[in-house]
Amino acid sequence: MSLRRRLSTSLPQLLGFTNRSFKSLKFPQQSLHCFNSSSESSLAHGIHVFHCPDGVGIVAKLSDCIASRGGNILGADIFVPENKKVFYSRSEFIFDPAKWPRAQMDEDFLKLSNMFNAMKSVVRVPILDPKYKISVLASKQDHCLVDLLHGWQDGRLPVDITCVISNHDRGPNTHVFRFLERHGIPYHYLHTTKENKREGEILDLVQDTDFLVLARYMQILSGNFLKSYGKDIINIHHGLLPSFKGGNPSKQAFDAGVKLIGATSHFVTEELDAGPIIGQMVERVCHRDNLKSFVQKSENLEKQCLVKAIKSYCELRVLPYEDNKTVVF
Incomplete structure (x- = not known):
C-alpha cells in the first residue's frame, strides 16, 4: 500500500x-x-x-x-x-x-x-499553570530588551519578567528605566570587570526564575555559573554570513559587501555561541543598503528571532536532540 x-x-x-x-x-x-x-x-x-x-x-x-x-x-x-x-x-x-x-x-x-x-x-495548561518567570540580562544595546518588554506588555510573550540585570548603567531618565519603573520591574546595574563578572550576585537575583534570556548581554557566563543556575538560558546573537568577529561586526560585514545577514537563537553552554540552536533567520541585503539600514535589518532579525525562540520554548516546542541539536515542533 x-x-x-x-x-x-x-x-x-x-x-x-x-x-x-x-x-x-x-x-x-x-x-x-x-x-x-x-x-x-x-x-x-x-x-x-x-x-x-x-x-x-x-x-x-x-x-x-x-x-x-x-x-x-x-x-x-x-x-x-x-x-x-x-x-x-x-x-x-x-x-x-x-x-x-x-x-x-x-x-x-x-x-x-x-x-x-x-x-x-x-x-x-496555560490558563491554569503559572506563567514562566524569567530574568533578562542585557548590556548597552537596547533593541532586543525593548522589544521583549513591549512584547510582555502587549501579552505576546507568555512570561512574567522578574527583573532586568545589566552591566550598563541606564539613568533614571532613559526610556528603558522609565518603562521598568512604571511596570514595577526591578532594574539591577552590576558593573563588571574581567576579574569580577558579579556572577554570585546575578545568581542571587535569578534563583526564582524558570529560565534566563540574554538580550544582547555582552558578557561570557562561566561554567560554574551555568552549573549553579542549572536551568536553561536562551541567547541571541548576529549570524552575519560570512561571520565577522570582534568589535562592530555589522560595520565589518557592511564594509565587506555581504549579501546575506542573519540571527541565531540558541541555548547557552560553556562553549561560546555553540549551544543547541533553537532558531535562525536570514535576510538579503544589497548595494542599495547604507550602514544605517544594514544595522537596522540586522537588529530586526535579532529581535524577531529571540521573541520566536522564547515563545517556542514556552509553548513546549523545543526538545533536546542528540548532543547538540534540538527538535523544534
Missing part, C-alpha cells in the same frame, strides 16, 4: 503503525471527538511533550490517556529519527478541568512516562 494511501486511512489504523518509514508525522488540526458549542467555553487547552525510547503503541497510549478522561486531541506532531530508536511527540488537546483535574492529569502522564521510560514528559 502506498504511503499516501496509508496516511489517508482512519485514525485507529494510523495509531497502530509501529514500523515507520517516514521521519515525521503530523495530525491535522481537527477534532477527533464532537463537543457541542455550549460546552466549549468550559474547556481548557493543554500541551504535552514526550521524549522516550521508540517502541510499539506509544501514540495509542498517549491518545487513550487523553480520550479516557474526555479530552479531545486537536493536533499531534511526531518525530522518529531515521535509524535511531527514539520517539518525540508534541500534542495539543482540550479538556474539561472539572472532569480531568490538573493533579490527576500530572499523575496520568507520569504513569505513561514510567511505562515508556521517558527521558522527558511535560504537560502544561
Whole structure:
C-alpha cells in the first residue's frame, strides 16, 4: 500500500503503525471527538511533550490517556529519527478541568512516562499553570530588551519578567528605566570587570526564575555559573554570513559587501555561541543598503528571532536532540 494511501486511512489504523518509514508525522488540526458549542467555553487547552525510547503503541497510549478522561486531541506532531530508536511527540488537546483535574492529569502522564521510560514528559495548561518567570540580562544595546518588554506588555510573550540585570548603567531618565519603573520591574546595574563578572550576585537575583534570556548581554557566563543556575538560558546573537568577529561586526560585514545577514537563537553552554540552536533567520541585503539600514535589518532579525525562540520554548516546542541539536515542533 502506498504511503499516501496509508496516511489517508482512519485514525485507529494510523495509531497502530509501529514500523515507520517516514521521519515525521503530523495530525491535522481537527477534532477527533464532537463537543457541542455550549460546552466549549468550559474547556481548557493543554500541551504535552514526550521524549522516550521508540517502541510499539506509544501514540495509542498517549491518545487513550487523553480520550479516557474526555479530552479531545486537536493536533499531534511526531518525530522518529531515521535509524535511531527514539520517539518525540508534541500534542495539543482540550479538556474539561472539572472532569480531568490538573493533579490527576500530572499523575496520568507520569504513569505513561514510567511505562515508556521517558527521558522527558511535560504537560502544561496555560490558563491554569503559572506563567514562566524569567530574568533578562542585557548590556548597552537596547533593541532586543525593548522589544521583549513591549512584547510582555502587549501579552505576546507568555512570561512574567522578574527583573532586568545589566552591566550598563541606564539613568533614571532613559526610556528603558522609565518603562521598568512604571511596570514595577526591578532594574539591577552590576558593573563588571574581567576579574569580577558579579556572577554570585546575578545568581542571587535569578534563583526564582524558570529560565534566563540574554538580550544582547555582552558578557561570557562561566561554567560554574551555568552549573549553579542549572536551568536553561536562551541567547541571541548576529549570524552575519560570512561571520565577522570582534568589535562592530555589522560595520565589518557592511564594509565587506555581504549579501546575506542573519540571527541565531540558541541555548547557552560553556562553549561560546555553540549551544543547541533553537532558531535562525536570514535576510538579503544589497548595494542599495547604507550602514544605517544594514544595522537596522540586522537588529530586526535579532529581535524577531529571540521573541520566536522564547515563545517556542514556552509553548513546549523545543526538545533536546542528540548532543547538540534540538527538535523544534
